[in-house]
Amino acid sequence: MATEKILVIGSQGQIGLELTQELRTIFGENNVIASDVKLPEIDNGLFEILDVMDKNRLNEVFKKHGVTQVYLLAALLSATAEKNPRFAWDLNMEGLFNVLNAAKEGIIKKVYWPSSIAVFGPTTPKQQTPQYTVMEPNTIYGISKLAGERYCEYYHQKFGVDVRSIRYPGLIGYKSAPGGGTTDYAVHIYHEAIKNKAYTSFLNAETELPMMYMPDALQATIGLMEAAADKVKIRSSYNVAGMSFNPEQIAAAIRKHIPEFKIDYNPDFRQAIADSWPQSINDSFAKEHWGWQPKFNLETMTEDMLNNLKGH
Numbered sequence: 001m002a003t004e005k006i007l008v009i010g011s012q013g014q015i016g017l018e019l020t021q022e023l024r025t026i027f028g029e030n031n032v033i034a035s036d037v038k039l040p041e042i043d044n045g046l047f048e049i050l051d052v053m054d055k056n057r058l059n060e061v062f063k064k065h066g067v068t069q070v071y072l073l074a075a076l077l078s079a080t081a082e083k084n085p086r087f088a089w090d091l092n093m094e095g096l097f098n099v100l101n102a103a104k105e106g107i108i109k110k111v112y113w114p115s116s117i118a119v120f121g122p123t124t125p126k127q128q129t130p131q132y133t134v135m136e137p138n139t140i141y142g143i144s145k146l147a148g149e150r151y152c153e154y155y156h157q158k159f160g161v162d163v164r165s166i167r168y169p170g171l172i173g174y175k176s177a178p179g180g181g182t183t184d185y186a187v188h189i190y191h192e193a194i195k196n197k198a199y200t201s202f203l204n205a206e207t208e209l210p211m212m213y214m215p216d217a218l219q220a221t222i223g224l225m226e227a228a229a230d231k232v233k234i235r236s237s238y239n240v241a242g243m244s245f246n247p248e249q250i251a252a253a254i255r256k257h258i259p260e261f262k263i264d265y266n267p268d269f270r271q272a273i274a275d276s277w278p279q280s281i282n283d284s285f286a287k288e289h290w291g292w293q294p295k296f297n298l299e300t301m302t303e304d305m306l307n308n309l310k311g312h
């Protein structure tokens, strides 16, 4: 079997940093090329400066490394996208077109593209949100992700492109910082709990959202990409779930380790975004089709996050 050459686009982002490390452990340092619009702070392996909107440069990188698989993670997230909607649309869509078209032309063989719970909107059922349901997102980010999902399925059906996708919930990890999401509070809260024993949340106490610990997200992502093609029956994007909680509940989980921890609330524009999203997700298709199974819950994640952050 030919060796896979994997390109991670957006390798300096919250998912990219951790996914690149994990892919290198599995597939070998020389088979995973990191790329981003800016140079990494620490030089740790094959890297290319790459703006995914620059089609010529993209094809140059594909050719130079003989890339077979792409993980396309470059995007503007929900909160930043609301501040710069035109650029968010251009980046999120143009990047996807460039990569899907390369796959259509046979230049690359397999594509991973992340979608999000942001594809759902205020008219979607909030509890145990099904795979197939009302989808009327009211954020630019969500609109771009839903359009992207439709494009992925279209490219699979019309042109046989092997594209795979997950609708991520909020992602929480200690190795990388989130940037511009509505679920970012659930990462910041751990840092502040250790530093200041206090946190002011930009979402109110009752805002329940679906979340996932990064090791589970990596396992889901690579698990889906490594699944046999015939098991990947959904080519728009799969619902996956880890856990669900609100700011009050995560604060309570932290207090089991840091009893003095205090939380207060000062909701901003991100509250409306969060209020438009599901509270919990039904992921039975991912479990059934390719064996998805999360490992972490709020308690085990909190223990692991705090232990690792204290060590840093």
Ligand code: SER
Pocket: 077, 078, 079, 115, 116, 117, 118, 141, 168, 169, 170, 171, 180, 181, 182, 183, 184
């Ligand atoms: N975590 C993302 C955000 O908050 C959702 O995909 O924007």
